[in-house]
Amino acid sequence: DVALVVVSRWRRGVPWWRGGVDHTSHRLVQMGLSHRRAVIALYVVTAVLGLLATAVAYVVTRQLAWVLALSLGAVALLLIYLLEHLWPGAQPGAWRVNLRVAVIGGGAELLPVLEACVTLGRHVSVLLTPAGKNALGWRDIDSERLQQLAVRLSEAPSAAQLLMQSARPLGSALRDQCEVLNSALRMRGRLLANQLAVGAAGPILTASADAMQALQETDLIVIAGDLHENVLATLSLPEVARELRRSKRPRVLVHANPPAALALLKAAGVADVVTHAVAPAQLDGLWYSVTDVADSAQVAQALHVIWVECTKVRGTPQPLAGWALG
Known part of the structure; x- marks a missing residue:
């Protein structure tokens, strides 16, 4: 060996x-x-x-x-x-297995993970949720980060980068920005924004039909990056959390510190949505180890192994939080 x-x-x-x-x-x-x-x-x-x-x-x-x-x-x-x-x-293109991947992530740490998902999949859906002003420290994905995500989803990243540099501001609403990028660029996936709906008590966040369809039809769900940016806001949507809990697909957390991330998810009441984790090799635990979670090639390999193993096992993957948090 x-x-x-x-x-x-x-x-x-x-x-x-x-x-x-x-x-x-x-x-x-x-x-x-x-x-x-x-x-x-x-x-x-x-x-x-x-x-x-x-x-x-x-x-x-x-x-x-x-x-x-x-x-x-x-x-x-x-x-x-x-x-x-x-x-x-x-083999060339070894990790491209034509998966449908749904990604919930935030922060600069999400970018290499998204590259790994694009390597694996034929269609990558990135779920985004406006956090608005809140006392929990949750943050929106800003326009610059949104453009970085679009570039990595693009079939021609260099051309997309040049277009982003010369483009006018995309607008203020997250949903509008996503629609502009989805229509302007040829991408291997879509940016899917959840939406504000008007309820009896005022504006409320609801999961969009496109986001729910992406979760239902996906082969692999990846949660990655800074949880305070976009992730917790998305997972807090009851429809999203419910769909993740009943999904039979692997739900993988890619994070530099999974115990801390799972503790944060537990505090938000959604730790049970994670079934697997990818983490640096120096961390002891029931993780799939890589040298660096910022290395997209290593993350792609780990995600591929998880997906292959799960396709060989019948039944629904079990939540990881019970083992990790006790």
């Missing part, structure tokens, strides 16, 4: 000392085995090698031991070759 990872990362120009999801067990899952079958396969290989080692030590003659050792070395090299060249991660 060490030889495989070192050779593979050297070929791909990735530092060999970084954590990642390219070890043998990860590759077996990504190549189609369920998590259970991948573990069983590794157990079987380990048992066979243990028996052969015992035979070499106590039964086989020295000459036959050399033949056996050289044969096993050749088999190991063949397995390394096959695992490297058959592994989806070694």
Whole structure:
């Protein structure tokens, strides 16, 4: 496994000392085995090698031991070759699996995660909610951040960036800004703004029909970035929280500090919407580890592994908060 990872990362120009999801067990899952079958396969290989080692030590003659050792070395090299060249991660566009991804996020930390989602999916929906003035410290996505999101969703990011620099102000209402960007740019997804409705007690926030449809039809739901910007405002919508709780899709939190993020979600009453988490490798916990959550390639790999594992398991993914928060 060490030889495989070192050779593979050297070929791909990735530092060999970084954590990642390219070890043998990860590759077996990504190549189609369920998590259970991948573990069983590794157990079987380990048992066979243990028996052969015992035979070499106590039964086989020295000459036959050399033949056996050289044969096993050749088999190991063949397995390394096959695992490297058959592994989806070694192929161009490896993580593009045509998923529909729904993203709820905020802050600059959202940008690389959105890039990872665009790598994975054929259609990425970003759910946005105006927070307005509130005493909880929640913030709106501002126009600059909105444009950054649109650029990363665009099929031609460089051209979109130039257009953003020369464009006039988009307007004040979040929904209007999203509509302008959706119509002006050719994007691999949409910016979906929830809306203010007029109720008996005054204006109230409601989830838009487009946002609810995106959550219902998605293959993967990602929550990422600064929770105070957009995330908590979106999750506080009863329709959104209800749809997330009953969704059978993985709901993944990508965050530099998942325990703190889950505690914040718990305080808002929505910690149970998260089923998986991606976090830096130095944090102990039931997370999918990456070296840096700002590395879009690593995040894409981790999200791909989560999605593949969930498609192999029947039933609804269970909330992560019960384990993480006790």
